[in-house]
Amino acid sequence: MARVISWPLAFARFWYRFIVGDDWTVAAAVALGLVATAVLNRRSVNAWWLVPLVVIVMVRVSVLRAKPVPGRRDGPRP
Amino acid sequence: MTGVATVLVKTFLAAAVEAIEMVTIVVGVGATRGWRSTVLGAGAGFLVLAVVVVGLGFALSAIPIGPLRLVVGALLLVFGLQWFRKGVTRVAANGLAGLRANVADDPEVWRGRGVDWTAFVLAFKGVLLEGLEVAFIVVSFGANAGRLGAAVGGGVAAVVVVGVVGIALLRVVLRIPRSLLQLVVGILLTTFGSFWALEGIGVSWPGGDGAIPGLLAAYVLTATVNIAIERRGVSECAAPFGRSEVTTWHA
Numbered sequence: 001m002a003r004v005i006s007w008p009l010a011f012a013r014f015w016y017r018f019i020v021g022d023d024w025t026v027a028a029a030v031a032l033g034l035v036a037t038a039v040l041n042r043r044s045v046n047a048w049w050l051v052p053l054v055v056i057v058m059v060r061v062s063v064l065r066a067k068p069v070p071g072r073r074d075g076p077r078p
Numbered sequence: 079m080t081g082v083a084t085v086l087v088k089t090f091l092a093a094a095v096e097a098i099e100m101v102t103i104v105v106g107v108g109a110t111r112g113w114r115s116t117v118l119g120a121g122a123g124f125l126v127l128a129v130v131v132v133g134l135g136f137a138l139s140a141i142p143i144g145p146l147r148l149v150v151g152a153l154l155l156v157f158g159l160q161w162f163r164k165g166v167t168r169v170a171a172n173g174l175a176g177l178r179a180n181v182a183d184d185p186e187v188w189r190g191r192g193v194d195w196t197a198f199v200l201a202f203k204g205v206l207l208e209g210l211e212v213a214f215i216v217v218s219f220g221a222n223a224g225r226l227g228a229a230v231g232g233g234v235a236a237v238v239v240v241g242v243v244g245i246a247l248l249r250v251v252l253r254i255p256r257s258l259l260q261l262v263v264g265i266l267l268t269t270f271g272s273f274w275a276l277e278g279i280g281v282s283w284p285g286g287d288g289a290i291p292g293l294l295a296a297y298v299l300t301a302t303v304n305i306a307i308e309r310r311g312v313s314e315c316a317a318p319f320g321r322s323e324v325t326t327w328h329a
Contacts (some may be wrong), residue, residue, distance in 0.1 A: 006273065014195050014196075016216065018153070018156075018157055018196060018199065019156050019157070020156075021156075021157075021160040022160070023163070025162070026159050026160070026163070027155065027156045029292075030155055030156050030159065031151070031152075034148075034152060034275060034276075034279065037276060037279055037281060038279045038280075040280055041148060041280050041281055046281055046282055047281065048276055048281045048282070048283050048289070051155075051272050051275065051276055052272055052293060052296060054295075055155075055159065055162075055268060055272060055297065055300075056296065056297075056300045058159065059159070059162055059163055059300055059301070059304060061302075062159070062163040063163055063166055063167060063308065064306055066163065066167050078156065
């Protein structure tokens with residue numbers, strides 16, 4: 001019984017780690033970038049550059065967030 | 079060139095582009111996470127692909143590839159970005175450390191007893207999506223020319239040839255320092271993920287598939303700049319103390 005209950009939890013935990021990992025801001029920014037691109041595409045704007053731009057900015061942001069800051073515990077692991 | 083040869087060569091070349099993406103993902107994930115679960119994932123991908131292709135036949139082209147590209151691309155993109163950032167911080171901190179490092183010491187290598195689902199899912203999705211694209215190419219080229227046999231031959235030959243080249247290059251891949259390998263695979267997953275996700279939305283890339291090298295170059299440049307900035311920061315901090323004291327936070 002415990003195995004039946006723990007399996008969905010383990011499944012959800014796996015997908016959370018796969019998608020969000022240890023820096024939720026990256027997944028959130030990518031999701032926003034994709035939604036914004038889809039909206040622009042529906043308005044006939046071919047915004048192929050938007051998600052690559054989000055990637056370039058978020059790599060820098062995530063690298064900075066991975067640096068240990070005294071007193072902060074929510075940052076990603078380096 | 080005869081009609082059969084024309085279809086064979088055209089299908090081979092078009093399918094080879096997709097097969098390169100498939101093999102790159104499988105080899106990169108296998109070298110970084112370990113081979114057992116990666117091979118299992120790739121095998122499961124081929125199995126599902128075979129069932130879909132045999133079950134649907136010519137109706138294959140009715141599968142909505144756009145949503146599949148968006149889902150697979152978005153997942154590869156968010157996961158690839160995690161390795162991209164970890165690769166940047168590890169290379170910035172350790173340089174090309176790990177050139178002769180024991181693979182078992184690498185934190186990214188799966189050491190659990192069961193299946194490494196991360197490697198499994200990455201390999202499965204890469205094989206299924208790219209395999210479906212090869213199948214679409216085969217069906218459309220074969221049906222248009224009325225020579226399905228030649229198109230199937232070209233598609234299968236492309237996957238086999240690219241797969242053999244990938245296996246042959248395995249030794250070279252395994253010689254890449256572990257920290258750099260994670261960065262390279264992260265950049266590749268991010269590149270393919272960006273490309274597929276936006277294609278799935280309906281965005282048209284300038285230059286079509288030719289946009290992939292451009293994306294790759296932009297992301298390599300991003301990694302290089304970030305590593306340079308981080309290494310400069312480390313060396314500036316390290317100057318008064320001695321390097322090892324400052325870099326311990328990266329380990």
